[in-house]
Amino acid sequence: MTYFFQIIISGVVVGSIYALAALGLVLIYKSSRVANFAHGQIIASGAFIAFFLTVDKGVPIFFSFIISMIVTFFLAMSVERIFLRRLIGEPIISVIMVTIGLASIIDGLIYFTKFGTENYSFPAFLPQEPVSLWGVSISWTQLVGLIITSLLIGGFSWFFKKSTVGISMRAVSDDQFGSMSVGISVPRVFGLAWATAGLSAAAAGCIIGNITGLNFETLHAFGIVVFPVVILGGLDSILGAVIGGIIMGLIQQFAAGYLDGNFGLSGTGDVMPYLVLLIILLFKPHGLFGIHEIERV
Amino acid sequence: MSANSWLATGNFHTTYKHEQNTFYTSLDRSVFTFFLILLFAWPIFYPLSNKYMLVTDNILIAIVAVMGLNLVTGFAGLISIGHAAFVGIGAYTVASFCRTLGADHVMVTHFWPVLIIFSGLFGAFFGALVGLPALRLKHLYLAIATLSFQMIFQWVINFMSFFNQGQTISVGRAFWLTGEIGRNQHYVFWYYIILTIVVLLGFGVRNLMKTRYGRCLIAVRDNDRAADAMGMNPGLTKVYAFALAGFFAGVAGALHAYLYRGVGFDSFTLKISVSYLAMAIVGGLGTLNGSFWGPVAIKLLDLQVEHLSEVAKQYLPSAMNVATALKPFTFGLVIVLFLMFEPRGIANWWRITKSYTKLWPFRY
Numbered sequence: 184m185t186y187f188f189q190i191i192i193s194g195v196v197v198g199s200i201y202a203l204a205a206l207g208l209v210l211i212y213k214s215s216r217v218a219n220f221a222h223g224q225i226i227a228s229g230a231f232i233a234f235f236l237t238v239d240k241g242v243p244i245f246f247s248f249i250i251s252m253i254v255t256f257f258l259a260m261s262v263e264r265i266f267l268r269r270l271i272g273e274p275i276i277s278v279i280m281v282t283i284g285l286a287s288i289i290d291g292l293i294y295f296t297k298f299g300t301e302n303y304s305f306p307a308f309l310p311q312e313p314v315s316l317w318g319v320s321i322s323w324t325q326l327v328g329l330i331i332t333s334l335l336i337g338g339f340s341w342f343f344k345k346s347t348v349g350i351s352m353r354a355v356s357d358d359q360f361g362s363m364s365v366g367i368s369v370p371r372v373f374g375l376a377w378a379t380a381g382l383s384a385a386a387a388g389c390i391i392g393n394i395t396g397l398n399f400e401t402l403h404a405f406g407i408v409v410f411p412v413v414i415l416g417g418l419d420s421i422l423g424a425v426i427g428g429i430i431m432g433l434i435q436q437f438a439a440g441y442l443d444g445n446f447g448l449s450g451t452g453d454v455m456p457y458l459v460l461l462i463i464l465l466f467k468p469h470g471l472f473g474i475h476e477i478e479r480v
Numbered sequence: 481m482s483a484n485s486w487l488a489t490g491n492f493h494t495t496y497k498h499e500q501n502t503f504y505t506s507l508d509r510s511v512f513t514f515f516l517i518l519l520f521a522w523p524i525f526y527p528l529s530n531k532y533m534l535v536t537d538n539i540l541i542a543i544v545a546v547m548g549l550n551l552v553t554g555f556a557g558l559i560s561i562g563h564a565a566f567v568g569i570g571a572y573t574v575a576s577f578c579r580t581l582g583a584d585h586v587m588v589t590h591f592w593p594v595l596i597i598f599s600g601l602f603g604a605f606f607g608a609l610v611g612l613p614a615l616r617l618k619h620l621y622l623a624i625a626t627l628s629f630q631m632i633f634q635w636v637i638n639f640m641s642f643f644n645q646g647q648t649i650s651v652g653r654a655f656w657l658t659g660e661i662g663r664n665q666h667y668v669f670w671y672y673i674i675l676t677i678v679v680l681l682g683f684g685v686r687n688l689m690k691t692r693y694g695r696c697l698i699a700v701r702d703n704d705r706a707a708d709a710m711g712m713n714p715g716l717t718k719v720y721a722f723a724l725a726g727f728f729a730g731v732a733g734a735l736h737a738y739l740y741r742g743v744g745f746d747s748f749t750l751k752i753s754v755s756y757l758a759m760a761i762v763g764g765l766g767t768l769n770g771s772f773w774g775p776v777a778i779k780l781l782d783l784q785v786e787h788l789s790e791v792a793k794q795y796l797p798s799a800m801n802v803a804t805a806l807k808p809f810t811f812g813l814v815i816v817l818f819l820m821f822e823p824r825g826i827a828n829w830w831r832i833t834k835s836y837t838k839l840w841p842f843r844y
Contacts, residue, residue: 266816266820273819273823276553277819280757280815281815281820283757283758284811284819287754287811287812288813288816290809291811294801294804294808300804449639450635453635454632458628460625461613461625461628465613
């Protein structure tokens with residue numbers, strides 16, 4: 184039974200990170216209908232900037248997290264400004280391919296640095312002894328990661344519900360022409376959506392980097408695995424991203440915990456999200472909380 | 481029918497029959513024949529070393545795969561991010577014959593044309609299977625469905641011991657009428673075989689676009705609701721498109737297996753899928769000659785980048801692996817620049833030159 188609860192705990196931790204990573208994707212999709220295939224690379228660069236500042240420059244670790252979030256904020260904003268703004272109104276394949284091309288460019292840039300091939304880990308700044316609750320243990324990094332993630336997601340939800348900028352972003356996602364007519368600058372909202380996505384990606388990158396260590400392959404793999412998450416939750420719903428993330432984390436950890444080793448299987452945790460994804464796409468393509476689009480000729 | 485069959489300046493179709501001809505003017509036909517003879521003859525007069533012959537063969541295989549991708553992405557407008565997995569299915573069909581029968585079984589070495597066609601059909605089957613969500617889904621959702629197929633394929637190959645867990649499975653040498661194909665003739669032999677297949681499939685695509693089904697594809701790409709209202713079946717059209725793309729990919733995979741005389745996991749990863757998409761875009765989506773230009777451009781670029789990184793290596797610290805960094809960088813840059821400045825690809829340049837030479841000295 185302890186094993187069961189242990190898996191639930193790790194599932195929720197992994198799931199909340201997925202939710203944070205998926206949040207950025209949803210933000211961009213919600214406002215500009217662009218699926219960002221370079222999200223994993225932004226996550227990775229956020230984590231690497233934080234590591235570079237902490238270890239090579241000696242900045243205190245919390246400050247370096249915040250600086251890296253600010254840097255990716257502007258990085259993602261400039262990406263939107265330089266590459267995506269001139270593609271507004273182009274066919275969807277062009278936009279998707281531009282983000283794939285961007286992913287490739289950032290890949291190349293990261294391979295130029297020392298982070299491309301080697302593994303690093305953040306210096307430990309939390310107690311090493313895991314917390315034990317009724318026999319279920321959870322490490323401090325996971326616990327702090329979970330708390331920061333929930334705070335960030337709560338903050339983002341508040342931002343969208345209450346703040347003026349958040350409301351204008353929701354307005355743009357609802358109706359671009361309508362929001363233009365009430366004086367919202369649509370390109371600025373797109374830029375802001377990318378920027379906030381970059382910020383949340385950096386936060387996700389720092390948390391993942393603390394929990395699993397810094398490895399470029401695992402970090403940019405997050406950019407692919409968030410797709411099952413957002414499809415499950417619905418591509419344009421923040422609540423969907425959170426719930427989808429946690430469900431996907433649980434599915435993955437349960438698959439890894441119970442299927443691996445039995446029936447001669449291995450690595451099921453990696454493939455399970457995609458199997459679930461195919462099934463969702465066949466039966467409920469708009470996810471749990473996604474909006475059905477009505478099309479007209 | 482135009483008065484002068486050499487110098488037609490416009491569209492002179494008077495009957496549907498004439499519109500369905502493969503070549504409209506004698507100029508078209510003779511240019512095509514000239515290039516065909518050139519392509520078949522140059523290895524005799526200008527033999528390349530094995531290394532460069534392998535690059536040439538590689539380009540041709542990529543052309544086969546990209547023709548399929550162009551059918552599904554260019555003509556039908558469905559984004560497929562799992563094309564390398566379909567190519568992989570073709571290659572692993574050959575590989576599984578080698579695993580069960582042995583690499584040098586008669587089936588593998590003598591009946592390779594049968595095996596290549598069989599791989600294509602197997603690829604088509606999987607293509608249709610993955611295309612099934614297309615009955616309900618569009619655009620991004622479909623792209624993600626193909627992406628998940630790619631990930632599942634990678635897991636299956638890496639997991640199953642039947643597929644040697646992604647390690648190389650060797651494939652025997654092919655036999656021709658004259659006997660076994662030796663080391664020295666291997667690449668030239670496969671050059672001719674693949675070239676023939678490219679020509680056949682190219683004609684296939686060109687003719688397909690003039691049939692009822694081909695026009696259906698384009699109608700569905702442009703507006704599937706309207707196509708539905710006109711009495712076409714968009715869902716089925718899309719599934720067929722995926723099946724066709726799977727066939728091309730399967731053939732390409734089988735050829736890849738024979739050319740390298742082995743099948744390994746590395747040639748069918750997500751990165752390769754993306755590079756097929758890049759080839760289709762750089763060549764020009766929705767055009768047949770784009771499927772030729774794209775692979776040539778990308779593969780030659782790859783080769784140049786390799787040379788460049790060899791040179792750069794001498795001036796940079798040895799710890800840095802220039803090739804692994806430079807390749808994705810230039811590759812991504814080319815995709816992005818093409819999409820931003822020439823979204824219709826190299827095929828558009830070809831079209832511009834063609835119309836310029838046709839009308840010279842007049843502007844239009």
